[in-house]
Amino acid sequence: xxxxxxxxxxxxxxxxxxxxxxxxxxxxxxxxxxxxxxxxxxxxxxxxxxxxxxxxxxxxxxxxxxxxxxxxxxxxxxxxxxxxxxxxxxxxxxxxxxxxxxxxxxxxxxxxxxxxxxxxxxxxxxxxxxxxxxxxxxxxxxxxxxxxxxxxxxxxxxxxxxxxxxxxxxxxxxxxxxxxxxxxxxxxxxxxxxxxxxxxxxxxxxxxxxxxxxxxxxxxxxxxxxxxxxxxxxxxxxxxxxxxxxxxxxxxxxxxxxxxxxxxxxxxxxxxxxxxxxxxxxxxxxxxxxxxxxxxxxxxxxxxxxxxxxxxxxxxxxxxxxxxxxxxxxxxxxxxxxxxxxxxxxxxxxxxxxxxxxxxxxxxxxxxxxxxxxxxxxxxxxxxxxxxxxxxxxxxxxxxxxxxxxxxxxxxxxxxxxxxxxxxxxxxxxxxxxxxxxxxxxxxxxxxxxxxxxxxxxxxxxxxxxxxxxxxxxxxxxxxxxxxxxxxxxxxxxxxxxxxxxxxxxxxxxxxxxxxxxxxxxxxxxxxxxxxxxxxxxxxxxxxxxxxxxxxxxxxxxxxxxxxxxxxxxxxxxxxxxxxxxxxxxxxxxxxxxxxxxxxxxxxxxxxxxxxxxx
Amino acid sequence: xxxxxxxxxxxxxxxxxxxxxxxxxxxxxxxxxxxxxxxxxxxxxxxxxxxxxxxxxxxxxxxxxxxxxxxxxxxxxxxxxxxxxxxxxxxxxxxxxxxxxxxxxxxxxxxxxxxxxxxxxxxxxxxxxxxxxxxxxxxxxxxxxxxxxxxxxxxxxxxxxxxxxxxxxxxxxxxxxxxxxxxxxxxxxxxxxxxxxxxxxxxxxxxxxxxxxxxxxxxxxxxxxxxxxxxxxxxxxxxxxxxxxxxxxxxxxxxxxxxxxxxxxxxxxxxxxxxxxxxxxxxxxxxxxxxxxxxxxxxxxxxxxx
Numbered sequence: 001x002x003x004x005x006x007x008x009x010x011x012x013x014x015x016x017x018x019x020x021x022x023x024x025x026x027x028x029x030x031x032x033x034x035x036x037x038x039x040x041x042x043x044x045x046x047x048x049x050x051x052x053x054x055x056x057x058x059x060x061x062x063x064x065x066x067x068x069x070x071x072x073x074x075x076x077x078x079x080x081x082x083x084x085x086x087x088x089x090x091x092x093x094x095x096x097x098x099x100x101x102x103x104x105x106x107x108x109x110x111x112x113x114x115x116x117x118x119x120x121x122x123x124x125x126x127x128x129x130x131x132x133x134x135x136x137x138x139x140x141x142x143x144x145x146x147x148x149x150x151x152x153x154x155x156x157x158x159x160x161x162x163x164x165x166x167x168x169x170x171x172x173x174x175x176x177x178x179x180x181x182x183x184x185x186x187x188x189x190x191x192x193x194x195x196x197x198x199x200x201x202x203x204x205x206x207x208x209x210x211x212x213x214x215x216x217x218x219x220x221x222x223x224x225x226x227x228x229x230x231x232x233x234x235x236x237x238x239x240x241x242x243x244x245x246x247x248x249x250x251x252x253x254x255x256x257x258x259x260x261x262x263x264x265x266x267x268x269x270x271x272x273x274x275x276x277x278x279x280x281x282x283x284x285x286x287x288x289x290x291x292x293x294x295x296x297x298x299x300x301x302x303x304x305x306x307x308x309x310x311x312x313x314x315x316x317x318x319x320x321x322x323x324x325x326x327x328x329x330x331x332x333x334x335x336x337x338x339x340x341x342x343x344x345x346x347x348x349x350x351x352x353x354x355x356x357x358x359x360x361x362x363x364x365x366x367x368x369x370x371x372x373x374x375x376x377x378x379x380x381x382x383x384x385x386x387x388x389x390x391x392x393x394x395x396x397x398x399x400x401x402x403x404x405x406x407x408x409x410x411x412x413x414x415x416x417x418x419x420x421x422x423x424x425x426x427x428x429x430x431x432x433x434x435x436x437x438x439x440x441x442x443x444x445x446x447x448x449x450x451x452x453x454x455x456x457x458x459x460x461x462x463x464x465x466x467x468x469x470x471x472x473x474x475x476x477x478x479x480x481x482x483x484x485x486x487x488x489x490x491x492x493x494x495x496x497x498x499x500x501x502x503x504x505x506x507x508x509x510x511x512x513x514x515x516x517x518x519x520x521x522x523x524x525x526x527x528x529x530x531x532x533x534x535x536x537x538x539x540x541x542x543x544x545x546x547x548x549x550x551x552x553x554x555x556x557x558x559x560x561x562x563x564x565x566x567x568x569x570x571x572x573x574x575x576x577x578x579x580x581x582x583x584x585x586x587x588x589x590x591x592x593x594x595x596x597x598x599x600x601x602x603x604x605x606x607x608x609x610x611x612x613x614x615x
Numbered sequence: 616x617x618x619x620x621x622x623x624x625x626x627x628x629x630x631x632x633x634x635x636x637x638x639x640x641x642x643x644x645x646x647x648x649x650x651x652x653x654x655x656x657x658x659x660x661x662x663x664x665x666x667x668x669x670x671x672x673x674x675x676x677x678x679x680x681x682x683x684x685x686x687x688x689x690x691x692x693x694x695x696x697x698x699x700x701x702x703x704x705x706x707x708x709x710x711x712x713x714x715x716x717x718x719x720x721x722x723x724x725x726x727x728x729x730x731x732x733x734x735x736x737x738x739x740x741x742x743x744x745x746x747x748x749x750x751x752x753x754x755x756x757x758x759x760x761x762x763x764x765x766x767x768x769x770x771x772x773x774x775x776x777x778x779x780x781x782x783x784x785x786x787x788x789x790x791x792x793x794x795x796x797x798x799x800x801x802x803x804x805x806x807x808x809x810x811x812x813x814x815x816x817x818x819x820x821x822x823x824x825x826x827x828x829x830x831x832x833x834x835x836x837x838x839x840x841x842x843x844x845x846x847x848x849x850x851x852x853x854x855x856x857x858x859x860x861x862x863x864x865x866x867x868x869x870x871x872x873x874x875x876x877x878x879x880x881x882x883x884x885x886x887x888x889x890x891x892x893x894x895x896x897x898x899x900x901x902x903x904x905x906x907x908x909x910x911x912x913x914x915x916x917x918x919x920x921x
Binding site for chain 2: 337339362363366367369370371373374375378379380381382383384385392393396397424426428439442446
């Protein structure tokens with residue numbers, strides 16, 4: 001057997017001073033062979049990030065190594081002097097989870113990578129370093145790498161930035177790459193590209209990867225072998241498939257069991273009939289922002305954030321709006337809850353245009369439609385007690401009787417599972433899950449009919465998400481609520497929603513019932529999303545067939561024709577000329593693609609619109 | 616799944632059902648600084664309120680026989696009748712200082728209130744609404760900043776009679792831009808927060824958001840810093856008094872007592888010093904109270920409640 005590239009022997013890392021030190025890593029041992037990709041999976045707080053930093057000799061106070069050794073090619077990196085360690089930095093690289101914060105915003109990206117290369121590899125001329133960086137930028141498929149070399153970090157998108165950082169790590173041809181949660185901030189399709197890229201790089205650059213991730217499905221995509229961490233210890237190590245089939249340790253079993261399945265389970269939400277009352281209806285709603293041009297004098301760019309969105313939400317629906325970042329979800333959310341008025345089109349709530357509401361009517365609308373916000377920390381005023389936070393909407397809605405207000409608040413707190421003792425507490429000590437419950441309670445306290453969930457669950461861990469989804473379903477039954485989930489997490493959508501709208505660049509690409517969307521998607525973009533989604537199951541859609549390289553075009557200049565054609569594997573000539581409109585596939589299912597042939601086979605798009613109106 | 620038990624997170628809170636404000640006050644009241652400050656303040660307040668009346672000494676009554684008496688135990692002709700000595704025309708320094716403290720304190724507090732009211736209102740409006748409103752208000756602030764306070768005071772008080780309300784208005788009007796700027800910048804960052812959006816969706820109007828959500832959150836730190844300005848305003852009033860534009864004699868204020876005492880600094884230092892001593896005591900007590908309240912507020916809001 002060959003000597004392992006990296007070996008950890010009983011590594012123990014503690015935080016704080018000797019007397020009251022807290023053990024973060026507890027005798028961790030692992031080994032990594034050259035060209036291996038090994039995953040490290042664990043809940044937040046299990047010591048993953050500390051492990052990844054310990055491996056690259058980057059422990060900062062109060063963290064300190066207690067005992068054990070980190071052997072890199074047989075040599076203990078903690079026993080090395082500064083100069084030796086510096087030359088070793090050529091061979092060990094690190095990529096972190098926060099690509100946007102990792103580079104200096106005042107210097108061009110390429111220059112910074114060249115600088116790093118010249119710092120760790122002595123004797124490289126600037127010209128050689130530049131050539132190498134451009135080569136690598138090309139290799140990670142950054143389009144027109146030579147020009148991009150001189151761009152500043154703010155001109156890179158999140159996915160491109162993460163790839164630039166991978167270049168930064170690979171530029172010295174390292175033997176070991178430590179990737180700490182690299183895909184976490186990225187959209188699924190971009191994350192899938194990055195993982196695919198890393199796998200290719202291991203073979204073409206002879207690099208071993210220690211892939212640290214908080215998500216088991218993501219690690220499964222990337223790794224051949226997975227270590228599970230729990231409370232600072234490595235509790236299980238198996239090859240990926242075995243780990244998923246036969247998890248041994250209780251925490252791993254729980255992890256595998258809780259990971260949502262998309263195709264393996266029947267939908268929890270049966271499709272509902274379409275004769276229910278329409279509570280919210282969008283008619284060609286569009287929102288255009290004017291952005292002042294940076295170059296030249298005057299003039300504005302038009303950002304078409306939401307384009308001609310038309311759909312109906314019926315009473316009792318759990319309607320999901322999914323899409324990647326920048327697809328217009330958040331703008332749509334602002335339109336729906338009337339924080340902004342659409343620049344054209346209408347939004348009807350019970351046949352009333354919400355843009356026309358004023359005074360009393362507006363207040364009544366606010367009482368009917370409420371929203372639960374995304375960020376559990378920013379969405380609660382920090383210095384107001386929880387009781388007061390929940391009383392506030394009631395007071396706004398002209399409740400005057402103190403006793404009744406208190407009763408109502410306590411009742412809602414009970415319903416969402418908040419203990420009554422929290423009434424006089426500040427939101428400070430609360431966990432993210434509890435804060436999100438306060439958010440839900442604040443929305444529920446007015447007894448609304450429609451509840452918009454703006455990425456409500458994305459900040460929570462898996463277990464907490466499940467509890468909240470259960471809570472939502474219970475509340476829905478009890479109060480006949482209508483939910484609109486805005487999300488990028490397809491697994492959550494599969495579990496919680498009965499109807500799904502897929503958005504891309506401000507347009508609705510597909511609108512279908514849960515079952516139909518996941519099993520028989522009509523639009524190539526939906527397929528791409530499904531194929532890119534990390535899951536523990538056998539995929540129905542293979543990323544190789546469904547997903548092309550590249551990122552969504554900028555909303556500043558949306559191409560003519562179909563806006564997805566730059567990434568669509570099935571793009572045809574027609575796609576660059578004619579913009580497809582939502583076409584009926586079946587009674588309630590629509591997709592905007594030229595490949596869809598409506599059941600009437602007339603090919604007449606007007607029919608689709610008529611059906612939309614009727615439904 | 617049982618939902619009520621699902622929230623069983625690690626809440627280590629005691630079932631403390633006191634309101635937040637109450638907890639902050641209790642916490643502050645338990646510190647020695649607060650108690651010392653409060654007791655000095657209470658003693659001074661009682662003294663200013665009661666002593667001039669009880670002792671029935673007229674602060675403007677002259678007594679040429681007892682002029683320039685030193686304070687207790689100093690020199691050789693001090694007397695119990697005048698614990699802090701007398702001035703150049705035999706007026707009792709203690710009564711004059713206490714009455715002066717009344718006026719000075721009134722002017723200091725009132726002008727800070729005027730300043731806060733104008734500055735915070737304009738700053739909050741500018742920061743919250745932004746755009747053109749912001750531009751107009753901020754240019755106004757710049758214009759105000761470019762007028763030196765003394766010139767404004769001389770032109771206003773020189774033309775009209777320097778009455779106490781006029782002095783308060785002049786002091787307040789010439790110092791609000793600082794508060795406008797502070798409030799504007801914090802409101803601007805705060806109004807983009809998600810909880811403001813939540814309040815909007817809850818149906819709150821802009822006025823409601825500003826008054827019930829933003830001001831209670833942002834005003835306390837500003838109030839604590841403005842306590843220092845009470846001192847500054849009292850000193851400014853002295854400056855005006857020194858220029859002859861302050862409260863007119865014979866009404867004693869710190870400004871005109873000090874202005875009078877200036878000529879006697881060498882042979883009767885106490886005339887100019889006593890008002891300063893009272894000023895110092897008052898400000899120390901206010902600052903002690905303010906600082907412990909601020910600290911208590913930070914611990915309670917920072918979660919470090921023990």
